[in-house]
Amino acid sequence: MAEIDNKDLIEYLLRLGDSTLVLGQRLAEWCGHAPAIEEDIALTNTALDLIGQARQLLSYAGELEGSGRDEDALAFLRDELEFHNLTLTELEGGDFGRTVLRMLLFAAYQVVLWQVLLRSTDARLAAIAEKSLKESRYHLRYGADWIVRLGDGTEESHRRMQAALEYMWSFTAELFDRDEVEARLAGVVPSSDSLRSAWEGIVLPVLAAATLQVPTVAGYLSRGKYGIHSEALGPLLAEMQFLQRAYPGGNW
């Protein structure tokens, strides 16, 4: 096998790590605001899982980079254009329906991806996948449970879930967009387009059980993982990074 370039692997780890970090931050925004204390804890519990995944992925990226940046430096001291998260993960949470729908869409993607990464020739990435798969399977079950309950619930909850789907769906194309970085990492990581059918095999039956109509959109491709973000990421980072920016090296 050809020697892989660490720059490619770093880039790929940032795509995964930033996606989990940013979605973790979005879910953490529910802390103290969820519709019931039980849900408040469940959402922040999931946020902690995602932040835990981000720590492993960003730590690994920092070590490969070898310039002394650790997980904290990567999380708190990079600017918007240096983030490589999927646009889906940075979109404003909106209502609870959007929140749980995104959890389903992203967790299904992670489950499919981790299952392939279990067999990665990169042992460290395979180990992260093994640990994370258990978490993502749970997030998927939690999200699916809510989507069916709300989609196949009252007129109002159905309307909101359908609206959430219309809003989020066009951002899922990016999940399956492949580029040269992945191609050069063949064997280490899967090609994103190869994940789509397994993802649809998970997501579409849930949406059907929830009596939701999958929108027919085509052509639009968000590009967050290539560093081109929506207007939603800046304010998210401003809040997440404020303390380290205002009090550099602050520790507690």
Next chain:
Amino acid sequence: MTGFHDQWPQYEVFIKSRNGLEHKHFSSLHATDGQHALLLARDVYTRRQEGNSLWVVAASDVSQNGAEPAAGRSDTPRQFEVFLRLKPGLDHKHIGSVDACDAAAALRSAETAFGQYPAGSLWVLPSASVLTSEAEWSGPFFDAMADKTYRLPTFYQLPAAVNNM
């Protein structure tokens, strides 16, 4: 938010803290249905590795000795799970099961089978109404909680100035 929880029924949560021990009543929560209660119980009560098996049951299905038993009678006996709290301050702990046609008969059978304790409290609940964390979901439910010391308050060293917090 007024009345929000009025719409969500209460569920009782039982946790087995490790293999070899019995399920013990841990706490309760509100959820839309049993499946939902099971997921929430995992997040709310096992996120710091409190256990490796969960049971949830609607509070309305729990009958206690000395109180009005839950409604519902079957023509043929069905199984009830029995929980005993030896004295106030302890938890209701699973001690076995009995067969009975209704909750009142199950309580009488439980007293016969497991003895009467003056300060004790017995709970019986239909076995069929218990939702359990399935064995094949053990990894996602419980393993995922391991190795996350950052979940624990002891992970964070407070600066001396706020050490009395």
